[in-house]
Amino acid sequence: MIKFGPVGKTIAYICLIALAFINLFPILMLFISSLKTTKEIFLTPLALPQVWSLKNYTQAWVKSNFITYFRNSAIVSVLSIGCIIMVTSMAAYVIARFKFPGRRALFLYLIAGIALPVKLAIIPIFLLMRDLHIQDTYLSLILVYTAGGVAFSMFLLVNFFKSLPRELEESAKIDGAGAFRIYWSIDLPLLKPALATVTIFNFIDVWNDFFFPLILINKKELRTIPLGIQIFYGEYNIQWNLLFAALNIAVIPILIVFVIMSRQFISGLTEGAVK
Amino acid sequence: MTAKVNVVHKEYAVKKHLYLLMIVPALVVYTLFAAYPFISSLSLSFFDWGGVGPKKFIGLQNYQMILHGILSQEFYRAVVHNAIYFIGTWALTIIPGLFFAFLLNSGLKGTNIFKIIFFFPNVLPIIVIGFLFSLLLNPQWGPINAFLRGIGLEALVRPWLGDVKFAFPTIIVISSWKMLGFYILVFLAAMLSVGKDQIEAARLDGASEMHIGWSIVLPHIFPTVVTLTILKFIGAFNVFDIVYAMEGTQAGPAGATDVLGTLFYRLAFGGLGSTAMGMGLGAAVVSLIFVIVFPLSILYVFILDRRMGGIE
Numbered sequence: 001m002i003k004f005g006p007v008g009k010t011i012a013y014i015c016l017i018a019l020a021f022i023n024l025f026p027i028l029m030l031f032i033s034s035l036k037t038t039k040e041i042f043l044t045p046l047a048l049p050q051v052w053s054l055k056n057y058t059q060a061w062v063k064s065n066f067i068t069y070f071r072n073s074a075i076v077s078v079l080s081i082g083c084i085i086m087v088t089s090m091a092a093y094v095i096a097r098f099k100f101p102g103r104r105a106l107f108l109y110l111i112a113g114i115a116l117p118v119k120l121a122i123i124p125i126f127l128l129m130r131d132l133h134i135q136d137t138y139l140s141l142i143l144v145y146t147a148g149g150v151a152f153s154m155f156l157l158v159n160f161f162k163s164l165p166r167e168l169e170e171s172a173k174i175d176g177a178g179a180f181r182i183y184w185s186i187d188l189p190l191l192k193p194a195l196a197t198v199t200i201f202n203f204i205d206v207w208n209d210f211f212f213p214l215i216l217i218n219k220k221e222l223r224t225i226p227l228g229i230q231i232f233y234g235e236y237n238i239q240w241n242l243l244f245a246a247l248n249i250a251v252i253p254i255l256i257v258f259v260i261m262s263r264q265f266i267s268g269l270t271e272g273a274v275k
Numbered sequence: 276m277t278a279k280v281n282v283v284h285k286e287y288a289v290k291k292h293l294y295l296l297m298i299v300p301a302l303v304v305y306t307l308f309a310a311y312p313f314i315s316s317l318s319l320s321f322f323d324w325g326g327v328g329p330k331k332f333i334g335l336q337n338y339q340m341i342l343h344g345i346l347s348q349e350f351y352r353a354v355v356h357n358a359i360y361f362i363g364t365w366a367l368t369i370i371p372g373l374f375f376a377f378l379l380n381s382g383l384k385g386t387n388i389f390k391i392i393f394f395f396p397n398v399l400p401i402i403v404i405g406f407l408f409s410l411l412l413n414p415q416w417g418p419i420n421a422f423l424r425g426i427g428l429e430a431l432v433r434p435w436l437g438d439v440k441f442a443f444p445t446i447i448v449i450s451s452w453k454m455l456g457f458y459i460l461v462f463l464a465a466m467l468s469v470g471k472d473q474i475e476a477a478r479l480d481g482a483s484e485m486h487i488g489w490s491i492v493l494p495h496i497f498p499t500v501v502t503l504t505i506l507k508f509i510g511a512f513n514v515f516d517i518v519y520a521m522e523g524t525q526a527g528p529a530g531a532t533d534v535l536g537t538l539f540y541r542l543a544f545g546g547l548g549s550t551a552m553g554m555g556l557g558a559a560v561v562s563l564i565f566v567i568v569f570p571l572s573i574l575y576v577f578i579l580d581r582r583m584g585g586i587e
Contacts, residue, residue: 086300111576
């Protein structure tokens with residue numbers, strides 16, 4: 001920790017407040033503008049609304065299909081993260097606890113994906129989904145997100161396993177418990193903190209992803225929030241008041257969750273890079 | 276007692292292969308939907324194919340077209356843009372990231388609030404940020420221009436996203452705006468792991484705070500700078516969403532914001548005002564991105580492996 005003198009402190013606060021302003025200004029404008037009429041937005045872009053009204057929100061809500069978008073995003077995120085946790089925690093357990101030939105190579109292969117964005121492989125993914133007849137389904141997204149989540153989650157979990165004591169496992173082994181039993185009843189509960197990190201990291205990725213729904217989803221009723229926002233933006237591109245309201249509808253839930261759980265979010269999202 | 280343990284061991288030996296089943300789901304889904312598509316993409320780049328019907332093997336013709344033929348101008352322009360994007364976002368995240376991490380590491384009051392305020396753009400979808408800023412930068416009424424006028428910086432007012440010279444730098448600034456908080460907090464976390472004793476000892480020796488920051492803290496977090504630089508490079512050559520959200524698939528004005536991601540998208544899937552030219556060509560662009568990024572990916576995995584001390 002570096003200590004500042006009184007002058008240094010003042011300068012530090014000025015810099016911090018300046019950056020806070022730069023960060024908050026766009027969001028402030030987003031909230032204010034969403035309460036104004038198109039005319040107000042056009043004539044007095046910086047002013048507060050003359051009448052505080054949620055009319056834009058009700059209109060945007062009616063004209064779009066946000067309920068469906070939210071439902072889709074929730075289904076895809078929950079199932080993807082459930083799959084990621086299931087498959088990677090099992091695999092990480094085996095890699096961390098058993099010795100077998102090729103183990104190291106397997107581990108490096110599984111974590112190589114951290115540095116290779118799955119996005120790059122979109123054409124074959126697109127074709128694969130088509131050939132498997134699961135294009136335009138939740139399943140296609142869930143599979144891609146699970147595959148994309150394996151690498152980082154594996155890395156994190158195998159690392160975490162190193163800090164877990166083996167004594168409980170050993171005594172369970174002597175009592176005759178099989179590998180799956182040991183994983184399920186001893187290690188899984190101990191993994192909780194690491195699984196929380198895996199959840200938050202993947203949740204932000206999956207919930208916010210625009211690219212894969214853009215390419216894999218055509219059906220209106222399967223659009224996720226980012227895709228829905230894009231469609232809405234195209235349809236109402238000069239009704240700014242509605243656009244601001246729609247962007248808010250997309251942003252508010254995740255902001256609320258973030259503010260409530262900011263500590264977990266911050267550690268979850270920064271952990272991978274620090275390690 | 277030993278006899279019992281031996282029996283258990285034998286039973287365990289029978290089940291020896293069963294535990295490997297637990298790796299299968301991860302291995303299969305990862306191989307099928309992440310690893311295999313990469314290989315498949317490489318092989319696809321040697322074919323002329325519209326996505327349906329028979330594929331026609333054409334050797335290196337797709338690459339020929341991209342590197343020396345009719346697409347070369349677009350391709351090299353995109354590569355340059357990706358490189359500029361890397362340098363620009365690097366300078367606007369790593370350097371201020373270090374600076375603000377230093378400030379937050381000095382025990383000032385309100386640090387936690389600042390952390391939250393700095394970090395929140397990271398949890399927003401990039402597509403929403405793109406749309407939000409294209410509204411805020413609207414040339415007729417956008418609040419950002421209005422604000423600049425308000426504080427007497429009339430000379431800076433311009434149609435940011437419609438200006439050939441300023442559109443791409445604007446995108447770079449906005450995407451840095453989104454990411455800066457992440458860098459600040461990663462650096463801060465790294466700084467918190469500097470040994471307190473080391474700093475105290477330096478202080479007792481009469482070292483100035485500036486000197487401590489420069490010669491103890493900075494070297495300590497240097498590995499983090501390297502890691503983030505590698506990740507930033509890989510990310511910079513894959514950028515797509517923000518350009519798509521702010522300038523569309525044509526990456527206007529006049530291609531001034533075109534990057535490999537948008538070029539790829541137009542070739543493989545078409546876009547407003549252009550038809551798809553073929554999956555093979557798209558795959559070739561992806562393979563070239565892969566060639567650019569791959570050495571750093573390998574390096575990164577190597578660093579990760581070494582830093583965690585392998586799996587033993």
